[in-house]
Amino acid sequence: MTSGRLPIGSSRSLPVRLSVERRLAAPRWLGPVTTIGAVVLALLVSAVIIALVGGDPVRSYLHIVRSAFGSVGVLSDTLVKATPLILTGLACALAFRMRLWNIGAEGQFLLGAWGASAIVLAPVLPAGTPGILVIPAMMLAGAAAGAAWGMIPGVLRARFGVNEIITTLMLNYVALLWMQYWVFGPWSEGGFQQTAQFPREAWLPRLTDLSGSLPAFSGLTIHLGLVFGLVAAAVVWFVLRRGRWGYEIRLIGDSPRAARYAGIDIARHIVVVFAISGALAGLAGMSEVSGVVHRLQDRISPGYGFTAIIIAYLAKFNPLGVIVAAILFGALLLAGREIQPSGVPSMIQGIVLFALITSEILVRYRVRLVRPGRAAA
Numbered sequence: 001m002t003s004g005r006l007p008i009g010s011s012r013s014l015p016v017r018l019s020v021e022r023r024l025a026a027p028r029w030l031g032p033v034t035t036i037g038a039v040v041l042a043l044l045v046s047a048v049i050i051a052l053v054g055g056d057p058v059r060s061y062l063h064i065v066r067s068a069f070g071s072v073g074v075l076s077d078t079l080v081k082a083t084p085l086i087l088t089g090l091a092c093a094l095a096f097r098m099r100l101w102n103i104g105a106e107g108q109f110l111l112g113a114w115g116a117s118a119i120v121l122a123p124v125l126p127a128g129t130p131g132i133l134v135i136p137a138m139m140l141a142g143a144a145a146g147a148a149w150g151m152i153p154g155v156l157r158a159r160f161g162v163n164e165i166i167t168t169l170m171l172n173y174v175a176l177l178w179m180q181y182w183v184f185g186p187w188s189e190g191g192f193q194q195t196a197q198f199p200r201e202a203w204l205p206r207l208t209d210l211s212g213s214l215p216a217f218s219g220l221t222i223h224l225g226l227v228f229g230l231v232a233a234a235v236v237w238f239v240l241r242r243g244r245w246g247y248e249i250r251l252i253g254d255s256p257r258a259a260r261y262a263g264i265d266i267a268r269h270i271v272v273v274f275a276i277s278g279a280l281a282g283l284a285g286m287s288e289v290s291g292v293v294h295r296l297q298d299r300i301s302p303g304y305g306f307t308a309i310i311i312a313y314l315a316k317f318n319p320l321g322v323i324v325a326a327i328l329f330g331a332l333l334l335a336g337r338e339i340q341p342s343g344v345p346s347m348i349q350g351i352v353l354f355a356l357i358t359s360e361i362l363v364r365y366r367v368r369l370v371r372p373g374r375a376a377a
Contacts, residue, residue, distance in 0.1 A: 016369045026363050031316055034362050038355035039314070045355075046348045060344060068331030076207070076220040080292060082323075082330030084109065084301075086229035087284035088308035089315065089322040090236055091150075091277040097240065097317045098253040098273050104153060104168030105281040106305025107175030108146040112282025113289040114179050115145025117296040120202045121187050121195055131201040138202060138286055139228075146282015147275040149175060154274025158267035164274075172305070183298050194297035204291035225287025230323065232280060237319040249273065281305060302333065310353045 047057035068078045088105045095102035116138040119125055124141070125134055153167035180193075187195040204223040211218035240246035252259040252266055259266060284304065289296055307329055314328075315321030329349070336345030361367075 016371055019368045019370045021366045021368070023364060023366050030363055034359040035314065035316060035356065038359040039352060042348065042352040042355040046344070046351050049347065050344060055344070064331060064335040067335035073219055074334070076222050078327065078331045078334050079226055080221050080223065080330075081334045082326045083223070083225045083229050083291070084284040084288045084304045085307060085311055085326035085330055085333075086226075086323055087232060087287065088281050088304050089311035089326050090229075090232055090319055091280040091284070092308045092312035093315060093317045093319060093322050094236055094240075094249075094280070095273055095277040096312050098249050098269065099256075100154075100157070100270060100273060100277075101165045102150070102153070102168050102274065102277050103165055103309065104150065104171050104305070105277070105308045106301060106303065107168070107172035108149045108278040108281035109285040109288075109301055109305045110172075110175040110179050111149040111278075112142035112146040112285030113296060113300055114175075114182065114285070115282065116142035116286035116289055117187070117195065117198075120198050121296070127199070129201060131203075134201045135204065135224075135290070138290055139283065142282045142286025142289075143279040144282070146285065147279035150274040150276075150278020150281070151271060154271040157274075158270040179296070180298055183296055187296065189295075193299075195295045197295045198290070202290055203294055204287065206291070221292075223287070223291035225284075225291040228283060228287055229326075232283070233319045233323050236280075240319065281308075307333070307349060310349055310356070313353065313356045 043061070047061070050057040050060055067074060069075055088109055091105045091108065092102055119134065119138045119141050125137060149171065152171060153162070153164045156162035156167055157164045183193050183195060189196045204225055206223045207217040207220035211220075238246075240249060248259065248264050248269060251262070252264065252269055256266060285300075288300060288304075293300055311322055311325040311329055314325040332345050332348065336348075
């Protein structure tokens with residue numbers, strides 16, 4: 001067998017054989033093309049499954065488009081759904097870029113929501129404190145809680161070599177149980193699985209709040225959290241592309257051996273990246289609890305942290321691409337609740353993730369059909 005090639009099939013029994021060769025350098029256009037192809041293939045497979053279970057795939061997809069982008073009002077709702085996905089998607093994309101598999105954005109999101117809620121419910125600030133102080137305090141508390149939760153697997157990986165996939169995944173359940181203790185216990189409103197509603201000072205401003213002077217904004221639910229996400233995406237993109245620290249992150253992700261040879265402290269970068277990743281997910285939790293729900297409740301997340309994994313892969317870990325992918329999945333979450341049969345949105349998400357991971361084979365390897373006796377050049 002030629003070094004670097006994996007021939008499949010026997011030249012004696014087959015007219016051609018399959019040769020899989022590792023690429024030394026992939027063309028720049030190959031990544032976007034395989035991503036688009038993977039998404040199209042996933043949608044086609046999903047359409048076949050919908051048809052097999054008695055649904056109408058064409059009507060289902062048209063319903064998603066109309067329900068998510070058909071008017072200014074529903075577009076506003078789509079962007080509200082996309083807001084936590086942008087921040088959690090950034091959290092995953094940053095960690096994944098360094099080949100740190102942070103599967104714990106869900107737990108960091110929940111801890112961020114809890115930390116932000118503590119400012120109001122503990123209370124850390126007295127009742128009547130103006131929003132100009134309450135909102136920044138909630139932001140800091142949410143980001144800090146998420147960062148602290150993210151540092152746990154970061155320290156375990158950096159100092160003891162513990163697999164971060166296991167620790168981040170398990171910490172999701174710990175975070176859920178921690179939040180449920182407070183929601184069902186000390187902070188419960190009348191024994192229900194939710195807290196009392198936050199005072200208006202703890203609500204993120206929304207466009208509809210400006211409808212008195214700008215009637216066109218009436219009913220638009222977009223809140224300040226969207227600005228948090230867009231600014232965070234721009235900052236993460238600039239740092240990764242233009243900053244020295246971002247260069248070190250990319251170098252560690254591409255070649256840990258080269259980074260170690262260059263004198264980069266990989267252990268310190270692991271802890272810092274996990275902390276920042278957790279802070280972004282925690283900020284997502286704060287924006288959801290303050291901008292949408294206005295209280296802490298048991299089912300505050302429909303799985304934003306897990307959907308963020310797909311978004312990061314779809315964006316190829318590009319912070320600006322995360323924005324586009326988050327909007328698309330926000331549309332799927334918003335419109336998918338009305339699609340029959342139920343479970344279609346989750347099915348599409350799973351198939352998209354599988355297709356994206358599989359498409360990486362074409363980026364990393366060149367697959368060719370070779371005739372017996374002819375070298376695969």
